[in-house]
Amino acid sequence: MLLEDVRSPQDIQDLSADELNDLAGQIRETLVTTVSRRGGHLASNLGVVELTLALHRVFDMREDQLVFDVGHQSYVHKLLTGRYWRFQSLRTFGGISGFPKRSESPYDVFETGHASTAISAALGLARARDLQGKKHSVIAVVGDGALTGGLCYEALNDAGSANTRLLVILNDNEMSIAPNVGALSSHLTDLRVSKGWNSTKRKVKSGLQRVPVVGKPLYKFIHLSKSYLKSLIVDEGFFTSLGFHYFGPIDGHNREQLERTLKLAKNFDGPAVIHVLTQKGHGYDKAEEQPERFHGTPPFYVETGDPREASPYPAYGKIMAEELNILADQDPKIVAVTAAMPQGTGLDAFGAAHPNRLFDVGIAEEHAVTMAAGMAAGGLKPYVAIYATFFQRAFDQLVHDVAMQKLPVVFLLDRAGLVGEDGATHHGVFDLAQTLPVPGLTVLAPRDIGELRLMMCWTKEAAGPVVIRYGRKSFDMNERFPNRKFVPGHWEVLLPGADCCLLATGSMVREAVTVHDILEEEGIAAAVVNCSTLKPLDETLLRAFADRPLFTMEEHVLTGGFGSAVNNFLVAEELSAPKIAFGLPDTFVQHGSRGRLLRFLGLMPEQMANRILAVLKPSIKENPDE
Ligand SMILES: Cc1ncc(C[n+]2csc(CCOP(=O)(O)OP(=O)(O)O)c2C)c(N)n1
Structure with a gap:
């Protein structure tokens, strides 16, 4: 059967083993081809091709409910649930999302993007089912990486005593993005390697006979199949102690074995975990060899695996790590913390230079922040690098554990602003609303890589908590505007202009310069100010420039962002408020290239210039001397 003819999971129910193997090959080919073009x-x-096929054959997802943790592994599910023909549009503006989307398909039951939410969501779905007298199954697919997140434990603890039917598939590939970390990861390794056949058999027998409803028949069934029993191990450890029945570990690329185990677990009258072993990148040699590089990849050449386009400037994370290495060479108290993203944040370079001073805590942003607070209270100087979107989780830790105690922790918020193709769950557009209201924080946003270097250097003097936000796309403006110095709380006037003033921050500084150039052609002299300290505001400069029309520009939601902070100050001082605050509206922005999204939001320089012209033209005409 051709993959393109699969309109729904019903179409794969009657396929032979050979046909299913062939289909798995077509799915892999489609994945590699599409992602090589779209990223x-x-x-x-x-890694989840066979698992997803098995899930859709054993369960009827028209009734049963499937929740993917993170959701980045839902492409196969999308291909099997009627989205093959739209799959070419993956991650493009208006196209198929890279994550589950309820608006895309009734088969996408719950939206994800951030890690460790699936067991909680699935438990909620199971309770909703029970209270409404329904009978369908609820399944959560969770990676071993996601299982390092604290929310999973809260959910397991709750579910283990909830007396409800819930199936957790633990997809264990020994990797988060980087190799997985932590004690539970070691426990999973133990489960993988240490269970021998003899002890297994005993435990299976005693374990399964105690299982209500299906225990005895299940044991009898298994007893018939010795070879199957060899791969089914009931462990008395972690999951069992939480009240879950544990199956596994089983080979996640053996579809038939998966289907057999899923059929058994389906009838379990309580919470169960199936521990499935998969290989990240399975079937494409480049991804098997470099699973971290191909976790999330930009478009690439299939033959070589090389990216199709190189970025013109080094990433902000790379610059940050270079500077941090210099600081750490001078100060032994400097340490770095990552929540499972050493490569994405650039901290892998810090770890290479200072292996004992990089702490990867797993996908555990709340813990990362409070742990860093403890490090600071203990006399160290921690630098915590987290993507802005994942930092959302750690609001209370920032307020309660860091800021209230004025601890000198430096937060490096990468991917602030629009991230592009990963879409709504990943845009870093709420961090200013999260940090600007917190007393005692210094909040910074560099205009380019040179300014980030200066800021990093300054952090060695900072006595309290500091937040530096920077985007996925880096810039270098040094040629036109040399990076001379950075003084916190002092904004940089890049271009003078008496007709109006563009107050821009971070990535928007570069756009503001282009707006300036467009306005200049229209005879308007716009001052451009690089507002690289967002807290505290440069009140002196603001007072001085409040005599002309002001326009703020930021890559962040307008509510609670830079524009509102400026507005609040000006209103409090009884000065004139900004004419237009450019930023993101009160809506979740979907996926697409950054350029396409900026255009959609009216934030391209020519669009902003046109709106400014519409505001200024009448007054300019009235004052021809200016
Ligand atoms: C809260 C949060 N932090 C970080 C991430 C970034 N992230 C996406 S996938 C991933 C690793 C997930 O590993 P695992 O659950 O084992 O899935 P795998 O990709 O190995 O199948 C990480 C760290 C995220 N999505 N959410």
């Missing part, structure tokens, strides 16, 4: 999460999807 996306390749290695994780290649």
Whole structure:
């Protein structure tokens, strides 16, 4: 059967083993071809081809409910649920999302993007089912990486005593994005390697006979199949102690074995975990060899695996790590913390230079922040690098554990602003609303890589908590505007202009310069100010420039962002408020290239210039001397 003819999971129910193997090959080919053009999460999807096929054959997802943790591994599910023909549009503006989307398909039951939410969501769905007298199954697919997140434990603890039917598939590929970390990861390794056949058999017998409803028949069934029993191990450890029945570990690329185990677990009258072993990148040699590189990849050449386009400037994370290495060479108290993203944040370079001073805590942003607070209270100087979107989780830790105690922790918020193709769950557009209201924080946003270097250097003097936000796309403006010095709380006037003033921050500084150039052609002299300290505001400069029309520009939601902070100050001082605050509206922005999204939001320089012209032209005409 051709993959393109699969309109729904019903179409794969009667296929032979050979046909299913062939279909798995077509799925892998489609994944590699599409992601090589569109970018996306390749290695994780290649690893769940057989698992997803098995899930859609054993369960009827028209009734049963499937929740993917993170959701980056839902491409195979999308291909099997009627989205093959739209799959070419993966991650493009208006096209198929890289994550589950309820608006896309009734088969996408719950939206994800951030890690460790699936067991909680699935438990909620199971309770909703029970209270409404329904009978369908609820399944959560969770990676071993996601299982390092604290929310999973809260959910397991709750579910283990909830007396409800819930199936957790633990997709264990020994990797988060980087190799997985932590004690539970070691426990999973133990489960993988240490269970011998003899002890297994005993435990299976005693374990399964105690299981209500299906225990005895289940044991009898298994007893018939010795070879099957060899791969089914009931462990008395972690999951069992939480009240879950544990199956596994089983080979996640053996579809028939998966289907057999899923059929058994389906009838379990309580919470159960199936521990499935998969290989990240399975079936594409480049991704098997470099699963971390192909976790989330930009478009690439299939033959070589090389990216199709190189970025013109080094990433902000790379610059940050270079500077941090210099600081750490001078100060032994400097340490760095990552929440499972050493490569994405650039901290892998810090770890290479200072292996004992990089702490990867797993996908555990709340813990990362409070742990860093403890490090600071203990006399160290921690630098915590987290993507802005994942930092959302750690609001209370920032307020309660860091800021209230004025602890000198430096937060490096990468991917602030629009991230592009990963879409709504990943845009870093709420961090200013999260940090600007917090007393005692210094909040910074560099205009380019040179200014980030200066800011990093300054952090060695900072006595309290500091937040530096920077985007996925880096800039270098040094040629036109040399990076001379950075003084916190002092904004940089890049271009003078008496007709109006563009107050821009971070990535928007570069756009503001282009707006300035467009306005100049229209005879308007716009001052451009690089507002690189967002807290505290440069009140002196603001007072001085409040005599002309002001326009703020930021890559952040307008509510609670830079524009509102400026507005609040000006209103409090009884000065004139900004004419237009350019930023993101009160809506979740979907996926697409950054350029396409900026255009959609009216934030391209010519669009902003036109709106400014519409405001200024009448007054300019009235004052021809200016
Ligand atoms: C809260 C949060 N932090 C970080 C991430 C970034 N992230 C996406 S996938 C991933 C690794 C997930 O590993 P695992 O659950 O084992 O899935 P795999 O890709 O290995 O199948 C990480 C760290 C995220 N999505 N959410």
